[in-house]
Amino acid sequence: MLENERQDPFEDRLGTALRDAGDGFEADRAALVTAGRARGRRALLRRRAAVVGGVAGVALAGVGGVLVLPADHPAGPDRSGTASAASAGDATTAAASFTGDDLLRELKGLLPPGTYGEESARGSDHQLGPTAQLVYDDGAGAAAIGMGFARVEPGSAQVRELMACPDHNITPYDDCSSDRLPDGSLLKLYQGYEYPDLRVDTKRWTADLVTAEGQHVSVSEWNSPAEKGAPVSREEPPLSTERLRELVTAGVWREVVDAVPKSRKPPRSAAPRTERPEVSGKSVGDTLAALLPRKLDVVSRGGQESEYAYVVVDDGRGRSLVQINVQHGMADVAGQLYADGETLPDGTRVATRQGPGEKSGSGVVMWTVDTLRPGPEGFRVVISAFNTGDQNKDATRDAPALTVEQLRTIALSGEWDRLR
Numbered sequence: 001m002l003e004n005e006r007q008d009p010f011e012d013r014l015g016t017a018l019r020d021a022g023d024g025f026e027a028d029r030a031a032l033v034t035a036g037r038a039r040g041r042r043a044l045l046r047r048r049a050a051v052v053g054g055v056a057g058v059a060l061a062g063v064g065g066v067l068v069l070p071a072d073h074p075a076g077p078d079r080s081g082t083a084s085a086a087s088a089g090d091a092t093t094a095a096a097s098f099t100g101d102d103l104l105r106e107l108k109g110l111l112p113p114g115t116y117g118e119e120s121a122r123g124s125d126h127q128l129g130p131t132a133q134l135v136y137d138d139g140a141g142a143a144a145i146g147m148g149f150a151r152v153e154p155g156s157a158q159v160r161e162l163m164a165c166p167d168h169n170i171t172p173y174d175d176c177s178s179d180r181l182p183d184g185s186l187l188k189l190y191q192g193y194e195y196p197d198l199r200v201d202t203k204r205w206t207a208d209l210v211t212a213e214g215q216h217v218s219v220s221e222w223n224s225p226a227e228k229g230a231p232v233s234r235e236e237p238p239l240s241t242e243r244l245r246e247l248v249t250a251g252v253w254r255e256v257v258d259a260v261p262k263s264r265k266p267p268r269s270a271a272p273r274t275e276r277p278e279v280s281g282k283s284v285g286d287t288l289a290a291l292l293p294r295k296l297d298v299v300s301r302g303g304q305e306s307e308y309a310y311v312v313v314d315d316g317r318g319r320s321l322v323q324i325n326v327q328h329g330m331a332d333v334a335g336q337l338y339a340d341g342e343t344l345p346d347g348t349r350v351a352t353r354q355g356p357g358e359k360s361g362s363g364v365v366m367w368t369v370d371t372l373r374p375g376p377e378g379f380r381v382v383i384s385a386f387n388t389g390d391q392n393k394d395a396t397r398d399a400p401a402l403t404v405e406q407l408r409t410i411a412l413s414g415e416w417d418r419l420r
Helices: 029-035 037-047 100-110 157-163 241-248 252-259 281-291 331-337 404-411 414-419
Strands: 115-122 131-137 142-151 173-180 186-193 203-210 215-222 297-303 308-314 319-327 349-356 365-372 380-386
Touching (some): 100 115, 100 131, 100 142, 142 252, 157 203, 186 241, 203 241, 215 241, 215 252, 281 297, 281 308, 281 319, 281 414, 331 349, 349 404, 365 404
Antiparallel strands (some): 131 142, 142 215, 173 186, 186 203, 203 215, 297 308, 308 319, 319 380, 349 365, 365 380
């Protein structure tokens, strides 16, 4: 996946995702979440078509959200009536709605004493979804805090990826835990960084809760008054892991998801979607391992649920990371990705790049072979190798364990056609 934020395999969850996609403050994370992980990945590929990197961190944590007060709360919203009926084809309105002011009031009530600034929020019936975010200062420095809400399918691949701690070979972080609570909810607590390449010391700590009913609640906090583009204002974000846990599991948040309007099902006459399913990450990893030169010893391997996989190999001269991404639907970016490349007799497009690594490791180089099979489906296979077993650490050898020609052979192998 190209680097980011969805949480995407060649960097920056995508994205991720995708939270490393840009350097400016992205206030509308909820909209990105709604847009979907797959489309976020493809948008990221267009923005960074010339570079192939690692995977983005999980983008679904976001700063968007909505806060709901109980019906009997003295400061709660007026639930005496329901929102106006939606027009044909619009989302079906929920039983109650909540203003942005309601959301900010409830968030403040759950934070330790402090001062607030730069508040913004959207109500639960906003077409882009509810959000609540503010800058909080407990006396030790200003910090951005945001909350988000969404519905997810319990037990789905989306939930598995969301609640899994990142792979250290892909995303650097300080701590992460993912547990099941007594009521069946899943809770992930994460302490990492806004920029996976660590070019800025902005820390990002998150908490994600997914209930057995598919209610997703997220909290994000930074040691800076803005997610991006602002100097670090304190050593760490203000809320400890335990405070984050208490905030994200507060009972009122589950009402939030229930209050957000649910989309109508498409009419029966609507044409079914024909988008190809994502390629299994396990299939990608197994195929890559089978195509490696036999002299290489695979010391570790991993990847994502779909499209991305990696191996760390050792040829006796040190470890070398090899990562690969396999995607459908990339024909529309062929002009950007392969403008300076070659076209083989069968129509396959090939681009080769050699340059520095994209993360914080000193002396790291990255060799890449990027291929696009002919045909309207735009089947892409891109492979990169590094002179280190971890992009976030310094180089451990002069060159990657695989030559550019070997990378080319792997990327052009007919074995990938089985995944088309």
